[in-house]
Amino acid sequence: MDRRTRTFLVVGLIVVIVFAVGVSQFxxxxxxxxxxxxxxxxxxxxAEEHALSGSPLADYGEDLTDNPGLNTAVAxxxxxxxxxxxxxxxxxxxxxxxxxxxxxSTPET
Amino acid sequence: xxxxxxxxxxxxxxxxxxAAAGGVGVAIRRTGAYLSERQVPLAGLVxxxxxxxxxxxxxxxxxxxxxxxGGLLAAVLVGPWAAFLVLTVxxxxxxxxxxxGGLSALGLNIVNMGVIAPFGGYAVYRVLLxxxxxxxxxxxxxxxxxxxxxVVLAATGFVIExxxxxTADVSTGAVLTAMLGAHVLIGIGEGLxxxxxxxxxxxxxxxxxxxxxxPPVTTTAEVM
Numbered sequence: 001m002d003r004r005t006r007t008f009l010v011v012g013l014i015v016v017i018v019f020a021v022g023v024s025q026f027x028x029x030x031x032x033x034x035x036x037x038x039x040x041x042x043x044x045x046x047a048e049e050h051a052l053s054g055s056p057l058a059d060y061g062e063d064l065t066d067n068p069g070l071n072t073a074v075a076x077x078x079x080x081x082x083x084x085x086x087x088x089x090x091x092x093x094x095x096x097x098x099x100x101x102x103x104x105s106t107p108e109t
Numbered sequence: 110x111x112x113x114x115x116x117x118x119x120x121x122x123x124x125x126x127x128a129a130a131g132g133v134g135v136a137i138r139r140t141g142a143y144l145s146e147r148q149v150p151l152a153g154l155v156x157x158x159x160x161x162x163x164x165x166x167x168x169x170x171x172x173x174x175x176x177x178x179g180g181l182l183a184a185v186l187v188g189p190w191a192a193f194l195v196l197t198v199x200x201x202x203x204x205x206x207x208x209x210g211g212l213s214a215l216g217l218n219i220v221n222m223g224v225i226a227p228f229g230g231y232a233v234y235r236v237l238l239x240x241x242x243x244x245x246x247x248x249x250x251x252x253x254x255x256x257x258x259x260v261v262l263a264a265t266g267f268v269i270e271x272x273x274x275x276t277a278d279v280s281t282g283a284v285l286t287a288m289l290g291a292h293v294l295i296g297i298g299e300g301l302x303x304x305x306x307x308x309x310x311x312x313x314x315x316x317x318x319x320x321x322x323x324p325p326v327t328t329t330a331e332v333m
Contacts, residue, residue, distance in 0.1 A: 005147055008314050012154045020161035027166040028174035033291040034110040034267065036173040041287055043277030048115035050208040058208035060164065076164055079202060080157045087156030087198045091140065091149045091191065098141015 020076030114211030121274025126216030175295030180226025196223030230259025253304030
């Protein structure tokens with residue numbers, strides 16, 4: 001991998017961490033569009049408790065510690081690392097399964 | 110717009126689950142056929158970004174928030190098939206580790222956010238690129254507008270699923286009107302955020318972007 005691409009990926013990762021740990025602190029607690037509509041139209045009560053609602057990071061670590069900011073930051077870092085690993089893994093596999101793959105994008109040589 | 114368990118009946122949810130699982134197999138092969146080796150880390154990074162960005166709910170109107178969906182963003186950056194995998198990974202991580210989005214509803218959510226948003230949005234994006242004048246700014250504009258449409262399409266996807274297997278006795282027309290009203294507003298946020306990010310990537314590494322019609326001449330020389 002050339003140096004410019006590496007720099008780009010490092011900067012990108014910093015942006016991702018800033019979002020996961022920092023920007024997420026300012027997230028609105030209001031329901032999102034679907035939940036809002038479900039409430040308005042009267043079908044929110046059909047929603048069931050999540051099967052894994054007792055897991056430590058449920059609702060982005062809401063009950064992890066008494067510090068909500070810390071909970072969000074931990075959830076952000078853990079989620080980012082997990083997504084990065086699973087994502088990288090699946091695309092690595094895709095490259096091996098799908099074969100060649102330089103027809104569509106810019107040349108590597 | 111993560112659907113929880115219970116809102117759509119079991120049979121419908123299971124049907125969408127099977128379809129989504131089959132789709133993942135196809136998407137792995139299709140993605141591997143075009144994704145270049147150096148786009149692999151970028152695709153992983155896009156997945157991490159979509160996860161992180163979805164943690165940020167921005168206020169929309171009093172009592173309602175929205176968050177980036179990221180389907181069109183991922184489609185422009187790494188192609189629609191890879192975007193399908195990006196959203197699938199994000200939804201699985203959210204559902205399994207963060208209790209966000211019902212496990213039985215995973216297939217429904219993958220279809221709305223991983224199929225309808227990226228593929229529908231990308232079709233709109235390509236039409237816009239053809240209609241708009243050429244230029245880097247037009248790529249950003251087309252991505253922003255298509256991102257707006259992609260959210261409205263994904264919201265419509267939910268209404269179709271609700272019409273097929275909604276467990277509540279609520280009229281589909283009322284749900285359609287409410288979903289479109291809410292997601293037209295959320296779509297504006299999606300369009301702005303997507304435009305911002307596509308613009309930033311286009312300014313630094315346009316050669317890494319999948320959805321660019323013609324690779325800029327300058328970067329081709331730099332790659333050598």
